[in-house]
Amino acid sequence: METVIKLTDISKVYTTKTIETQALEGINLEVNKGEFLSIMGPSGCGKSTLLNIIGLLDRPSGGEIKLFGKQLVGLRDKEMARFRNENLGFVFQSFHLIPTLNVIDNVMVPLTYRKGAGDRRKLAREALEKVGLSHRTTHFPSQLSGGQAQRVAIARAIVGNPSIILADEPTGNLDSKMSEEVMQLLHGLNREGKTIIMVTHNEAQARDTDRVIHLFDGHLVL
Amino acid sequence: MLANKLFSAIYICGTALAIATTTLFALIYYVKVAPIYPEFNRMKTYYLRYIENGEKGSPRKNVSNPSYPLVRDHLRKLKSASIVSAETSGWDDYVQLPGDDREIEVDLKLTDPEFFKLYEYDFLEGRPFTAEEFEGGVLTGAISDRLAMDIFGTDTGIVGRTFSLNYQEYRVCGVFREGSQLLPDSYAQVILPLTTDEEYDEEWRPFVGGVSVTFVSDDGKALKEEVDEIARKFNSSNPDYEVGFLDLPRSHIVNVFNSGIYQEEFVPIRSVVKKNLLILLVLLLIPALNLSGLISSRMDMRSSEIGIRRSFGGTRFQLLKQVLWENLVLTISGGVLGLVIVWLCVLSSSGQLLTLLDSNNSNEVVSFNLTPEILYAPAIFIVAFLLCVVLNILSALVPAWFSLRKPVISNIE
Ligand SMILES: Nc1ncnc2c1ncn2[C@@H]1O[C@H](COP(=O)(O)OP(=O)(O)O)[C@@H](O)[C@H]1O
Ligand SMILES: [Mg+2]
Numbered sequence: 056m057e058t059v060i061k062l063t064d065i066s067k068v069y070t071t072k073t074i075e076t077q078a079l080e081g082i083n084l085e086v087n088k089g090e091f092l093s094i095m096g097p098s099g100c101g102k103s104t105l106l107n108i109i110g111l112l113d114r115p116s117g118g119e120i121k122l123f124g125k126q127l128v129g130l131r132d133k134e135m136a137r138f139r140n141e142n143l144g145f146v147f148q149s150f151h152l153i154p155t156l157n158v159i160d161n162v163m164v165p166l167t168y169r170k171g172a173g174d175r176r177k178l179a180r181e182a183l184e185k186v187g188l189s190h191r192t193t194h195f196p197s198q199l200s201g202g203q204a205q206r207v208a209i210a211r212a213i214v215g216n217p218s219i220i221l222a223d224e225p226t227g228n229l230d231s232k233m234s235e236e237v238m239q240l241l242h243g244l245n246r247e248g249k250t251i252i253m254v255t256h257n258e259a260q261a262r263d264t265d266r267v268i269h270l271f272d273g274h275l276v277l
Numbered sequence: 278m279l280a281n282k283l284f285s286a287i288y289i290c291g292t293a294l295a296i297a298t299t300t301l302f303a304l305i306y307y308v309k310v311a312p313i314y315p316e317f318n319r320m321k322t323y324y325l326r327y328i329e330n331g332e333k334g335s336p337r338k339n340v341s342n343p344s345y346p347l348v349r350d351h352l353r354k355l356k357s358a359s360i361v362s363a364e365t366s367g368w369d370d371y372v373q374l375p376g377d378d379r380e381i382e383v384d385l386k387l388t389d390p391e392f393f394k395l396y397e398y399d400f401l402e403g404r405p406f407t408a409e410e411f412e413g414g415v416l417t418g419a420i421s422d423r424l425a426m427d428i429f430g431t432d433t434g435i436v437g438r439t440f441s442l443n444y445q446e447y448r449v450c451g452v453f454r455e456g457s458q459l460l461p462d463s464y465a466q467v468i469l470p471l472t473t474d475e476e477y478d479e480e481w482r483p484f485v486g487g488v489s490v491t492f493v494s495d496d497g498k499a500l501k502e503e504v505d506e507i508a509r510k511f512n513s514s515n516p517d518y519e520v521g522f523l524d525l526p527r528s529h530i531v532n533v534f535n536s537g538i539y540q541e542e543f544v545p546i547r548s549v550v551k552k553n554l555l556i557l558l559v560l561l562l563i564p565a566l567n568l569s570g571l572i573s574s575r576m577d578m579r580s581s582e583i584g585i586r587r588s589f590g591g592t593r594f595q596l597l598k599q600v601l602w603e604n605l606v607l608t609i610s611g612g613v614l615g616l617v618i619v620w621l622c623v624l625s626s627s628g629q630l631l632t633l634l635d636s637n638n639s640n641e642v643v644s645f646n647l648t649p650e651i652l653y654a655p656a657i658f659i660v661a662f663l664l665c666v667v668l669n670i671l672s673a674l675v676p677a678w679f680s681l682r683k684p685v686i687s688n689i690e
Contacts, residue, residue, distance in 0.1 A: 112588055112685040132593045140590025151689060153582050155281070168590035211589070 058124075059219065059250050060086035060109060065118035067104050067273075078104040079273045082118070086252065088218075091245045093261035094254045096270035102254040103223050105270065109252065110143055110221045111135050122219070140168050144212030146222035150204040152196040158207050159183065159192040165215040172215075182210040186240055202233030209240055213249075220244060222253040226260070238263070284575050285607055291567050292611025292668060296661050297618040298560040303660040304619065304651075305631050306553075308459050309533045314650040315396040315456050316463050318360075318493045322395070323500055323526035324462075325352075325490040330482055330520045333512075338521070344486025345471065345478045351507050352490060357500045360493035362395045363471060364388035372467070373441040374428060381427060383442070384458070386465035387474050395491055396456075396463040403436035403451030406470050410450070414472035417448040421455035423646065424466040442467060457646045459631055462491070483511070484520050497528055561664075572672040580680055584688025593681045597674070604673035605665075612665040620652065 065082040068075055078101045086092055094102050107113040108120065111127060120127045122142065127135070144165075152161045162179040166172040183189045186206040196204055205225060212220055222241065226234035238260055245251050253264065261267045269276045312319045328347075331338035348363040355361065367385030374380060386392070393405040398419075406417050420440070425432040428440050432452055439446045447469065456464050471477045471488070480486050494500045504522050512519045527535070534549045583596050591599075623630050628645025680688060 107684075107686045110588070112689070113687075114684055136587065136590050136592040139588060145588050147689070151581065151585050153585060155582075164586060165589040168586075168592075168595065215590070 057088040058085050059088045059122065060084070060252075061119075061121040061124075062109070063119040063121075065105075065108060065115045065120070067101070067108060067113070068116045077273055079108070079115075082275055084268070084275065086250060088250055089245070089248050090266065091242070091251045091264040092253070093264045093267045094252065094270060095256070095258075095261055095267055100270045101273045102270055106221050106223050106252065106254055110145060111139055112145075136168070140165060140215060142217050142219055144215070144217040144220045146205070146208050146212050146220065146225045148224040148227040150196070150201075150208045150228075152204055152207060152211075154196050157193050157195050158188065158199070161196065161207060162211045162214050164211060169215060179210070179214055182214040183207070185213070186210045200233070201229050202236055205229060205233070205237050206240065209237070209244075213244060218248075219250045219252070222251065224254050224256065226255070226257065234260075280578070284571065284578075288571055288575075288607050289611040289614060291571065292608055292665070293614035293618060295561055295668065296612045296615025296664055297622075299557065299664055300616060300657045300661045301619050301622070301630065301633075302553075302557055302560060304623070304654060304657050305634055307654050307656040308457075308631055308651055310530060311654070311656060313460070313654070314454075314648055315398045316460055317397050318395060319529045321493050321495060322529040323358075323492040323494055323497055324529070324532050325492070325504065325522065325526040327523060327525060328484055328520055329523055330485055330518070333515075333517050333519045339485075340523075341482075341485040342487050343490055344480045344484055345488050346480055346486070347484045347507075348488065348490055349478070352492075352504075355492075355500065355503045357496050357503055358492040358494045360391050360395050360491075362389055362391035362491045363488040364392060364491065365471065365474075365477075365488050366465075370443055370467070372424070372428060373444065375441070383424060383466045384464060385442070385467045385469065387469050387471040387477070389471055392468065395493055398453040398456070398463075401452045401454060402433060403449065405468075406450050411470040411472055414470060415448075416446065416473055417450045418442075418467055418469040418473075419451040419453055420449055420468075421466045422452055423455045425449075425452050442469075447473075455646055455648075457628070457648050457651055459628060459645050459647075459651065483515075483518065490526075492526055497526070500526055572676055580688050581690075583677075583680065584685055584690070587685045587688060597677055597681060600677040601669065601673055605669050608665045608669040608672075611668075612661050616657065616661055619657070623647070623652070 062082055062084040065079055066077070067079040068077050082105065094105065096102050104113065108115050111120075115128065118128070122138070127138065130138070153164070156164075159176065159179050162182055163175050166175040166178060172178065180189060180192065183192060186209050188203060188206050188210065191199065191203065191207075196207070199207065205228075209225075220241070225241070226237050229237060234257075241251055241253065242263070251264075253260075255261055307313070310319070316322070325343060327340050328343045329338045329340055345363055348361065352358070353361050365387050367387065370383050370385040371380040372383050390405060390408050390411055398405075400419070401422055403419070405419055406415070410417055420428070422432040425435050429435050429438065435449050435452055437448065439448050441447075453468075455466065458464050476487070478486070492500060504526060508520050508522055579600070583600070586596055586599075587593070624647070627643065628647050628651075629643075631645070631651075
């Protein structure tokens with residue numbers, strides 16, 4: 056089994072003017088290639104923080120992150136941006152589509168930051184086809200239902216063909232029918248070989264994945 | 278979307294206001310100070326308009342105008358002046374329109390041929406009066422194109438024709454492109470030889486007469502020394518009468534801020550500059566404060582987009598560039614609008630707006646001639662553009678830089 060993600064002794068402290076919050080402490084974690092991992096735990100236990108640190112969206116206060124064997128803490132902004140662009144795809148709870156761009160332009164965003172991406176529009180259309188939204192390319196995010204918006208967000212996450220997908224409560228804002236659609240999409244992607252880490256509150260969803268880890272108060276519990 | 282449009286509109290208007298007030302300010306001083314048509318020699322121009330004179334030892338002396346003989350016999354010989362021109366302005370002068378019993382008031386200057394070297398008027402046809410015409414007191418003169426239109430209904434083919442000024446016939450020797458009343462040292466519609474005035478070389482007392490003298494010199498200090506030497510020589514050979522040149526000749530820039538006679542009344546240029554910078558700062562600060570408030574609220578709006586773009590591979594540098602460009606489009610739009618506002622205000626006030634900062638607003642001119650050199654002054658484009666860049670840096674670069682220094686996730690949320 057190839058290890059694609061390896062966290063060693065990761066900690067995170069948030070310091071504000073009034074308080075210090077230890078959001079994560081002593082996290083050790085390995086994720087294998089092609090694995091579908093769920094992270095569960097009560098609200099405020101540090102799930103999002105962990106996912107953001109894996110996704111290089113936030114800096115850990117201590118510890119090491121290796122993705123594909125590459126040490127990533129302390130990399131320069133440009134190198135991190137490139138790494139995110141080529142290897143990581145994000146799906147957020149509240150979709151985070153850019154409201155001033157239409158569907159296809161939103162999906163093309165990752166490709167605008169990649170040299171030699173080929174026919175960007177064509178790739179975006181293919182990604183939209185995969186999530187079943189090729190007929191909605193010129194709509195704006197405000198004209199989409201929550202389920203559609205999240206499928207567009209998934210298309211955006213996969214358009215650059217990253218091998219890791221990070222999803223933070225991807226169904227948190229969706230009703231059960233829409234959640235089902237999104238989960239089927241994620242499982243499909245996993246079957247194609249993508250490594251997926253998903254934060255969820257839903258026991259049933261977690262049970263369907265390869266492995267579940269539990270966070271409590273910033274610590275991993277077994 | 279709507280909020281975005283509203284923001285853009287307010288931002289553009291705020292920028293326009295800042296640009297309009299500042300460029301107007303710049304334009305006012307540009308017209309006063311910069312070398313513009315026909316006063317291209319301003320940087321080297323010195324004025325001598327008064328001469329102090331009276332009994333030796335008396336505490337309070339007369340201040341009078343210099344005389345033409347002083348110019349002819351002494352000032353023209355100065356080594357440090359390349360041009361010396363004597364001039365007197367008429368007042369209450371009227372041109373009688375031909376075939377009509379109407380007359381129009383005109384601005385008249387009586388001067389010497391040197392005047393046309395000092396002030397480089399464009400002659401559309403003909404030429405200035407010559408040295409011979411000047412010496413001979415020939416009744417001939419140059420008139421402006423606008424006056425030519427008023428008198429003859431055309432501004433071509435007029436050289437050699439005559440016009441009536443104060444019921445005296447003069448022959449037209451040339452037609453020049455009119456300047457502006459905003460440059461009163463050079464402005465005239467009719468320019469005649471000083472010698473056409475019978476009393477031109479009269480002296481009531483030694484060196485005291487009725488002209489005003491203008492020099493072009495590369496060395497103001499040497500000029501001052503030479504002029505003072507004339508007074509010293511005169512005073513040493515006169516037991517009971519003395520003259521003095523006060524702080525004169527005075528450079529153009531000093532003259533702009535100090536039209537008074539005595540040095541004690543003088544406002545030091547540094548304090549004028551200080552005052553003006555203060556005004557400018559207030560003019561800029563009010564809109565800038567508004568803008569920065571707007572920008573920070575907009576940065577919040579845009580922050581999420583920046584975070585999203587960063588998480589999908591945008592670098593800090595790319596996003597900084599994006600924010601700056603988008604904002605520059607707005608700022609430049611504001612700048613263009615600001616310039617349009619300035620033009621409309623200056624035009625609709627017939628140039629009155631450009632006398633806004635003059636303390637002695639005793640000017641009875643109601644409508645100023647606005648030359649292209651004033652309306653399209655490069656200075657106002659430069660000021661407007663620089664201001665756009667500064668506003669853009671303050672309002673976009675600084676907040677964008679601070680926001681981009683944070684981790685990506687804090688942009689998104
Ligand atoms: N930017 C921040 N500044 C300060 N504290 C934060 C910040 N983000 C998260 N926290 C704190 O860190 C802890 C973990 O938060 P988070 O990872 O969002 O939890 P979860 O996603 O599991 O609900 C919480 O106590 C939260 O208040
Ligand atoms: Mg969370």
